[in-house]
Amino acid sequence: MNSLVTLLTFFVLFISTSYSFPFDTTNGFDITTESTTAQLTTTTTTVTTTTTTTTLAPEVDREWEDLVLAGPTVVNYLGLFMVLVSRKDQALTPPAEYIVKHLPNIQSLRSILTRISAEMQAAFKLASNDLIRTRSSMDQIPDHIKAGLVLIQTAPNDLLSKLLPYTLRNVDRAANEGSVVTKPTLELFVALGSWFEELVKLLDSTLSSASAEDVDYLTEANAYATDIKAQWDLLVKLFRKFSERADLTQSSVINNFIDPTNQAQKEKGFDTEKQRSDHLNKLIPASIAIDQSSYLLDMMARTYSDISQDHMATQITVSNNYLGLGGESARATSQRQLWQNTIAQSVKVARLAQERQNQFAETSPERHAEYSTYLQSVLAASIRSNN
Numbered sequence: 169m170n171s172l173v174t175l176l177t178f179f180v181l182f183i184s185t186s187y188s189f190p191f192d193t194t195n196g197f198d199i200t201t202e203s204t205t206a207q208l209t210t211t212t213t214t215v216t217t218t219t220t221t222t223t224l225a226p227e228v229d230r231e232w233e234d235l236v237l238a239g240p241t242v243v244n245y246l247g248l249f250m251v252l253v254s255r256k257d258q259a260l261t262p263p264a265e266y267i268v269k270h271l272p273n274i275q276s277l278r279s280i281l282t283r284i285s286a287e288m289q290a291a292f293k294l295a296s297n298d299l300i301r302t303r304s305s306m307d308q309i310p311d312h313i314k315a316g317l318v319l320i321q322t323a324p325n326d327l328l329s330k331l332l333p334y335t336l337r338n339v340d341r342a343a344n345e346g347s348v349v350t351k352p353t354l355e356l357f358v359a360l361g362s363w364f365e366e367l368v369k370l371l372d373s374t375l376s377s378a379s380a381e382d383v384d385y386l387t388e389a390n391a392y393a394t395d396i397k398a399q400w401d402l403l404v405k406l407f408r409k410f411s412e413r414a415d416l417t418q419s420s421v422i423n424n425f426i427d428p429t430n431q432a433q434k435e436k437g438f439d440t441e442k443q444r445s446d447h448l449n450k451l452i453p454a455s456i457a458i459d460q461s462s463y464l465l466d467m468m469a470r471t472y473s474d475i476s477q478d479h480m481a482t483q484i485t486v487s488n489n490y491l492g493l494g495g496e497s498a499r500a501t502s503q504r505q506l507w508q509n510t511i512a513q514s515v516k517v518a519r520l521a522q523e524r525q526n527q528f529a530e531t532s533p534e535r536h537a538e539y540s541t542y543l544q545s546v547l548a549a550s551i552r553s554n555n
Contacts (some may be wrong), residue, residue, distance in 0.1 A: 232409055232468050233521040238402035239472070240479035240513040243487065244398060246285065247506045250490035251499050253277050256385065257484040261377055270363045277389070278491050283448040284367075287360055289484045292476055295353045295407070299469040302414065305346030307465040309417065310459040312339035313425065317455065317542040320429075320444055328438060336426050346462070349413040357404045364397035404470035406472070413465040416495060417458060424454035448543045456539050463535075464528060471524045479513045 262268055273279040283388040316335045319328055371390040378386050428450060438444045491492050 178434050195534045202546060229464065232354050232406060233518070233525055234401050235406035235409065236475060236521050237514055237517050238399040238406070239475055239549055240517060241510055242396055242399035242403065243288070243483045244506045244510040245392060245511070246288070247483070247487050247490050248503060249389065249396065250281055250344040250487060251454070251493060251506070252385070252388055253281055254493040258374070258386070258389070261374045262370055263373045265332045267367065270372070271370065271493065272368045277459060280367065281491065282488055285361060285487045287363065287486060291353070291356050291360055292480055292484060294356055296473060296476060296481070298349050298353045298499065299473050301349045302346055302410070302434060303466050303469050304416070305342045305349065306462040308342035308344070309421065310340055310460040313455050317448065317451065317539070318431065320438060321450060321542050325437070325439060329496060330427070332433065335549050336429060339421055340426055343421040346465070347414040350407070350414045354404070354407045357400070361397070361400050361404050364400050367393045368397055377406070382552055409512050410469060413461065413468070413554070417461045417465065420454065420458050420461060425451060425458060428540060445543060452539050452543055456535055459539070460532070460537055463531065467524055467528050471521055473519050479517065
């Protein structure tokens with residue numbers, strides 16, 4: 169018995185101390201989310217300050233595969249826009265009585281695109297850093313869940329009463345951190361989206377009062393700005409999906425694991441094998457769903473990070489070079505290369521996303537089998553004690 173106590177204590181403490189990733193909480197977010205969780209194959213309705221969406225169960229949530237394509241595409245579209253603007257600079261004319269809220273120096277379209285490139289670079293960097301922290305939190309959740317199941321499964325009552333609350337606090341902390349850390353990036357992407365909306369508005373206004381010689385140029389500029397806005401909106405939707413998945417995971421951890429366990433321990437305790445097996449029978453489906461949800465977010469975040477590193481981070485840092493192009497031959501070459509990049513990268517990204525989603529689907533049987541073992545051993549012990 170002493171060796172069992174020592175082993176269980178070491179197991180729980182080892183899991184807790186294995187995760188020492190620094191975390192800085194950020195308060196004052198404008199985005200609020202209310203989630204309702206249900207069983208493994210149901211959908212979840214999520215309400216934010218700006219939208220009402222439906223968060224699909226992990227096994228059918230494949231929209232992210234399309235959304236992640238927008239990252240490399242928006243960088244290439246910005247490059248194409250800069251190639252166009254390298255021909256000539258342009259002052260923008262706001263509509264009558266309109267107050268410019270976001271864009272700097274509307275007397276120079278080149279200056280605006282330079283600033284947008286810098287803001288994109290900052291957004292991608294923040295996203296990269298925050299997704300590392302998101303993944304760290306999501307990685308912790310299943311391990312803490314399993315530690316709790318092991319304790320309910322095997323720990324003597326005195327040890328259970330000491331270590332189980334500690335484990336529940338750990339999984340609560342990891343779920344909360346995973347939810348909180350997704351918000352700054354989402355807010356930054358939403359804010360930058362307002363820049364593109366305003367740019368389209370100002371280009372529309374400028375085009376309406378343009379001279380004949382500027383119409384073609386401004387029409388093409390407006391088309392690029394509109395396309396960039398559309399792709400950025402898809403990225404915002406992707407990061408909103410990350411945030412909603414983190415919120416859903418946190419809600420499920422609290423409502424379907426922590427609260428039921430606290431209540432069961434308070435009302436009935438885990439004195440008998442039947443009490444333990446009954447509670448594990450309730451926890452295991454929820455634990456599978458939580459594991460699946462946290463793994464999905466980890467996988468989506470990892471895929472986006474790989475795509476950003478390979479096709480976005482470096483490219484955005486050199487995009488300003490297109491503004492300095494001289495001569496139509498250089499512009500034509502750059503345009504051709506950027507369109508080729510857009511097509512080639514879209515194929516690579518689509519294949520990677522599909523491969524990762526398929527790998528995620530393949531984990532379901534193993535996940536179900538692993539969690540089922542926690543209940544089987546308790547049931548076997550219960551049968552032995554009744555014989």
